[in-house]
Amino acid sequence: MRILIVEDEKKVAGFIKKGLEEETYAVDVAYDGEEGFHLADMNEYDLIILDLMLPKMDGLEVLTRLRDKKVNTPILLLTAKDAVEDRVTGLNKGADDYLTKPFAFSELLARIRSLLRRGQAETQTELKVGDLCLDMVSHKVSRNGEEIELTGKEYSLLEYFMRNEGKVLTRTMIAEHVWDYNFDTFTNVIDVYVNHLRKKIDKKYPAKLLHTLRGVGYVMRV
Amino acid sequence: MRILIVEDEKKVAGFIKKGLEEETYAVDVAYDGEEGFHLADMNEYDLIILDLMLPKMDGLEVLTRLRDKKVNTPILLLTAKDAVEDRVTGLNKGADDYLTKPFAFSELLARIRSLLRRGQAETQTELKVGDLCLDMVSHKVSRNGEEIELTGKEYSLLEYFMRNEGKVLTRTMIAEHVWDYNFDTFTNVIDVYVNHLRKKIDKKYPAKLLHTLRGVGYVMRV
DNA sequence: ATATTTTCATTAAATTTTTGGTTCATTGAA
DNA sequence: TTCAATGAACCAAAAATTTAATGAAAATAT
Incomplete structure (x- = not known):
């Protein structure tokens, strides 16, 4: 955000x-x-x-x-x-x-x-996509009950994906919502971070949540 | 408090x-x-x-x-x-x-x-986290039976951590509860005090209680 | 005068970003 | 249908940056 x-x-x-x-x-x-x-x-x-x-x-x-x-x-x-x-x-x-x-x-x-x-269910502080769960107050993330440690940027990126489950997110959109004013368009940090995230949330599970749309961007869905 | x-x-x-x-x-x-x-x-x-x-x-x-x-x-x-x-x-x-x-x-x-x-178990005047023990009436703190001498601020800080065992506390939250109205955001006193506390409560014990969450804050847990 | 609290400068560590080679998917030519 | 060619995405590791830990000095309070 x-x-x-x-x-x-x-x-x-x-x-x-x-x-x-x-x-x-x-x-x-x-x-x-x-x-x-x-x-x-x-x-x-x-x-x-x-x-x-x-x-x-x-x-x-x-x-x-x-x-x-x-x-x-x-x-x-x-x-x-x-x-x-x-x-x-x-x-x-x-x-x-x-x-x-x-x-x-x-x-x-x-x-x-x-x-x-606003707009989402009021008073709700948890986001869920499949068995992946994120608590926006305690900042805790878990999949299938196992807790996952994330750095700040990893957390922000994941929260953005989960808030937009099923929506295709372009790199530009991701940069606008997860990075600040000083973001450099000609870098592949986003790719790198998606990679970091995948290692932590998708790697050991057969059901992948973070999908690539070649030439377009990424989408999170079950 | x-x-x-x-x-x-x-x-x-x-x-x-x-x-x-x-x-x-x-x-x-x-x-x-x-x-x-x-x-x-x-x-x-x-x-x-x-x-x-x-x-x-x-x-x-x-x-x-x-x-x-x-x-x-x-x-x-x-x-x-x-x-x-x-x-x-x-x-x-x-x-x-x-x-x-x-x-x-x-x-x-x-x-x-x-x-x-109020809210906590009635008549209870002790806080415990692992083998660390704090008595809110006598202000005595001990770990593993050994008494630990703390200054005023060290004590307040520790009490705040122990009352919130397991919760992530940002520096902003700590400032709001342990310091008063005149706290200056751009100082690292909190870091320094966490360091003081660690020397006294964690240093000689292998099981650390006070953990850093980089970019976010600190948390006390076993 | 002493102990505590705060500031400051330095060092250490973790995160974030860049780099550059590798892999993968798509497409058009053989 | 297969095979390069191309561009996109991936990924490991190095570099840069940010953030935290620490020792010690200065300021403040007791």
Whole structure:
């Protein structure tokens, strides 16, 4: 899952980024409204965390412009405690939730999880494909009951595949959701990681889950 | 364990804060009802000590609003000796216990301990992970029978790990529960303390209890 | 004055990415 | 139908990068 943070206070942005990376999200940061708008417009984020008080372009304008352009990524607003009006305006203009500053990271995380779950069965924290099982809270993965150890990137990649069971995922799509802004198109890291994953989740089982579609991409299915 | 004190009398607040910090709790203080409500709402405290007589927002209202927002942190009320009615109302509105002013610190401490134990086996004051043993009353820690000397922070950190045996704890989570509001994200104190702890509890034993999950955090398990 | 807590710099280790040879599947010519 | 030729995918291992462990100094609190 890839998240954009639009926040000018370096310290706050850094704090959120670090916390989210510990949770294995891919995170980009924009330090003003203009940059935030462009990044959100050019990339397909799974979630945007948007501060309302921003230099160059106000958060509400970023929000409005994005919704005008039919970008319908979930947006979580960060507002000052007393900015009740902005909050209401924000929700009316299409934001999905808000949090007043200062906030505890655990609170932010809970809201992010809930926004990202939107659409899928609510309150569900487990993904299953065949006998492969992934818990999004504890980050534990097992197949056929046996626990499997994964590194951060391996975990993110697997989560993305499992969230999209049966859908064909091109390398471009994978790069957009599992890697961040600095991804280099002309590399085969994705192939290499698919290989790493296969070794861990498919190798010793006869029923393979991760399939190659030559010239197109990969798909996970039983 | 992190505790919030909502109390307008500076002297009382200071007295409790100091005493609790000596017991190695991380303590925040709010001096009026509004501030108390916001802090309690935004952070994940393990316990809240709430005076009923407060400026800006009355203690009962703080309590009611918190419970309405599904904040179910244990709450200990402080009331005047003759305010029987408020006490009853408070307990009905979801407070967990009360203490009439003035009170002895030891009495407060006993009740806090009992509230924090809630959920775990009653009357149990010991935490055990493998052959590592921690007594929450005497603050004594031993492994394999040998007593281990810990400083305050080391003790808090270890207690947090042991209360959450088997759960992966990110640095962000550790900071939220073992340090207080003023924690700086861009420091490696947590790493350093984990190192201190390991020297004392793991170094001479072959079976390590404190494990690193690279890029994510730490976990305590046998 | 002493012990604890925090910061800083260095070292060590694991993950991530790149590299480059190998294998595999598809396609068009024999 | 078979056989190169081609390009895509795979994979092992090296290189680069990131992250954690550690010792020691500095700051802070007792």
